[in-house]
Amino acid sequence: MTNNSKSNPQIIHKCRGRVRFRWKKLYHPHLNPDYLEAWLEAMPGINEARINPQACSVTVSYSGSAEMTEKIRQRLVCSPEESFSRKFPAPAKRKFVDAAAAGTIATVSPFLPIQAKTALAYATGISPILRGLDTLINRGLKVQVLDMSTIGLSLLRKDYNTATSIAAMIVIGDYLKQITEDRTNNLLRSLMSDPVEKVTVCKNEQLLDVPFEEVEKGDTVVCTAGEIIPVDGVITEGEVLINQTSITGEARPLHCKTGDQLISGYSVIEGSVKIKAVKVGSETSIKRITGIMENSLMEKSDVELESDRLADKLAPISFGTGAALFALTGDADKALSALTVDYACAVKFPTPVVIKTSMYTAAKSNVIIKSGSALMKIAKADTVVFDKTGTLTKGEINVAEVIPCAEITKHEILRYAAAAENRSFHPVGKAIIAESERLGLTIPDSLPDESRIAHGVCTSIEGKTVRVGSRHYIHDDCGIDCSCISNVATDLRKQGYILVYVAVDQSLAGIITMQDEIRPEAQNILEKLKNDGINKIIILTGDHRETATAFMEKLPAADSIYWDLKPDEKAIMVKRLKNKGHKIIFVGDGINDAPSLVEADVGVSVPGSTTLAKDASAIILTGQNLEGLLVARKTGKQTEKTLKGCFKAGVGINSGLMLAATAGLLKPVSAALIHNMTTFSILGISALISKRSPQI
The missing domain is CATH 3.30.1360 (Gyrase A; domain 2)
Structure with a gap:
């Protein structure tokens, strides 16, 4: 510009x-x-x-x-x-004045002198005729060709009233279809607004109001009661009570103080805080959701493209029937009536309305569905694969006990483990660091050139080589003897504890036992998935066999669990299931889950997921629990049922109209009028059904 x-x-x-x-x-x-x-x-x-x-x-x-x-x-x-950046020029939009003018012309035309009637018929008919010719030459036999044929034949027969009326109905129909889709798009647009227009930023001890787009990383943002938090960041001063309903769906107000992390979109109920901006503008949580909504609004899903293709295949039916009637009977009225019955409308037009309305309905229930394709795929899925930690569990792992097996204190084991995990984003690492901080332990520095393997961490701390990870990593990969604690470890795993092994140099120092609570709604959600047509529920985990088995006993609705899996092995498991013909939903939360989320037919990220997991997912749950998975599934099935109903109703009604036209019971204008009325009735009813939140 x-x-x-x-x-x-x-x-x-x-x-x-x-x-x-x-x-x-x-x-x-x-x-x-x-x-x-x-x-x-x-x-x-x-x-x-x-x-x-x-x-x-x-x-x-x-x-x-x-x-x-x-x-x-x-x-x-x-x-x-x-x-x-549109690939092809956008089609012209009909206005209300266009529809009103077309309706007026069709109404008054029968009462005008023949000269005026003729002029109006040709004036209104030229546009659909030219559009039909362009379509026939460039795209083949589509619905526009039917319009051209009907109006063209009416003009040739000097049936100017029919030509004017059908041309008017095309204009009015285009306008009604447009405003229906515009209203549907507006539902999604309502979720796209910026969180705020102006942001208060503290610079050089002065408060400045700056536009939302101009806030930079590292700026100190000030938020007070009644304001929406515009950035993702950390509280550096103050405390607030916030309303988290718009982001998480959780009605309970949340108390936040210095050191707590906040994400954009929360609104402040009471108090004031200064927030150091970590993510701003398009990187913030609320704007990332907006970006997904923008893409959903602009892109056609697979199911919409398929409905377009099917509609194009149906257009020749009307054309062929009309041509056959004229050839057999010589009755132009019968032929024209058949040409006005367009099966394609009932197939093509409801699809984008139903898809976008359903996506809006799901979004209002804290389920972000990125595309219509994902909506349809989750409805057809027969297998759900869950990552365990952070998905079926709360992801809030706590240290239960530290068990030394050498001349080293429990605190020393924790210090070394915390230092090794200091750059970790894994729940296990976070729990070890949190426990060390709770006990007031000094965490030593570790070398930045630490190496990470799938099941563990190796780094140099205070001149010693420290390894932290699973038994597989410590014993099998690193060759460190773990026999001194094998019996104790076996008993602990049977009780469902997560075991983290800590080795210093070439000796096992001890183990840290940890627990992660199962989400309270997990068993109920799994049971409801089974009742909703899911045949198989599988859990994947990197835990040891005994820990995995103990976990499985707490979720009897699950069919099987696989343990000791690395991230790439989880993706391979998903691929194998797909190759066997299963339609897979994979539910995960972490960076390591991204390959599986992409490999599955539908990837679903749960509340609290990493950014990479959300980017890799087709569906994002933003509420506080797993109920969003059921909402997505039910919404998909409701959408599928609605679209099938639209297809059956459209084909059934139009078949009846075609039979009536063949029998000579309908004039061309009447056939066109009834066809348009039924098409828009189907559109309206399907939109109303799609706006209803499914019962879970």
């Missing part, structure tokens, strides 16, 4: 709460008006944005002071590249 004022948006009309700009850049051949409208409406204070590429204008309705017009202009100037 240049700084030339002539190329910038220019105000051409302005009144209270409404402004219209003319902007030459809207002539851009790759303009994506839907994306630009959505991006504008994400700005706080903007109620609606409408772009007219042909008029090179954008009209914005807003609330607030007159200063908003300049802010809107600046937002247009800074519009993202995605606004001008």
Whole structure:
């Protein structure tokens, strides 16, 4: 975008709460008006944005002071590249005035003189005829060709009333389809707004209000009661009571103080804090969800593409029936009536409405579904594979006991283990560090060139080689004798404890026993999945056999558990199941789960997952528990059922219309009218069904 004022948006009309700009850049051949409208409406204070590429204008309705017009202009100037990245030119949008004019012309045409009637028929019919010719030449026999044929034959027969009426219904139908899809898109757009417009930042002991997009990492952000937290960061001063409902779904207010981490989107109920910004702008939690919603809004899912292909295959049925009727009977009315019955509409039009409405419904229940494909795949899945730690468990592992097996104290074992795990993001490492800090132990420095293997850590601490990890890592990989504690370890594993082995130089120093509580809802969720058509539930873990077996006994709804698995081995297990014909949902939370999340038919990340796990997932649960998995499954099945119902209703009704047309019971105008009415009835009913939250 240049700084030339002539190329910038220019105000051409302005009144209270409404402004219209003319902007030459809207002539851009790759303009994506839907994306630009959505991006504008994400700005706080903007109620609606409408772009007219042909008029090179954008009209914005807003609330607030007159200063908003300049802010809107600046937002247009800074519009993202995605606004001008459409592969093909966007089709022109119908306006209400177009539909009203077409309806008026069709109504008055029968009462006009023949000359005026003829002129109106050709004037209204030329556009669908040209569109049909273009479609026939470039895309083949599609629905636009049916429109062209019906209107063209009516004009040739000098049946001007029929030609005008059908042309009008095409315009009105396009307008109704457009506003239906616009309303559906607006549901998703409502989840895309920036958390705040202005952010209070403390710089040089002064409080400054800066735009959300200009906050930088390391800035100190100040939040007080009634404000939304705009960044992901750490509290450096103060304490607050926050409302976490909008992010986690948890109704209970959360008390946070100095040292606690906060994510964007929380609202402050009471108190004030200073937050050191760790993630800002597009990196924040709330904006990452917005990005997913933007992609969901703009991209066609596999099921939508498939419905388009099926609709294209159905168009020749109407054309062939009409041609056959005319050839056999010579009755043009029967042929034209058959041509107006379009099976494709009932197949094609409900799909995007149902998909996007269902995604919105799921999002309101703290389930972010990235695509319609994921929605349909989770409905068809027959096997769920869970990673154990942090998924079926709370991921809040606590140190239970430290058992030395050499002349070394428990505190020394903890110090060494904490130093080795000091850069770890694994729940086990975090628990060891937390226990050391609780006891007030000084954690020594470890060399930064530590090496990590799948099941353990090796580093140099105070001149000694310290290894921390599983028995497999310490005994099998590193060759350190663990026999001195084998009997004790076996008993502890049978009780369900997680065992972490600590070795100093070439001797085993001892073991740290740990426990991770099972999520209280886990067993109930697994049972409900079984009742909902899931045939097999499998758990994967890196734990030892005895620990895994003890865990399995606490979840009888699970079918099997596999232990001692490395991250790549978990992905291989998922691939093997897929190769056997199973449709897999993989549920995980950590960086190590990313390969499995990608390998599965549907990857689901649970609350508290790492960023990489969320990026690798097709579905993200943002609530506080696993209930979102059931919501996603039920929403998918409800969507599948709704789409099948639309297909059956559309094909059944249109088949009835086709039979009536063949029998001569319908005139072309009546056939077109009934066809359009039934199509939009199916659209409306399916949208209402999709807005209902499924019962879990």
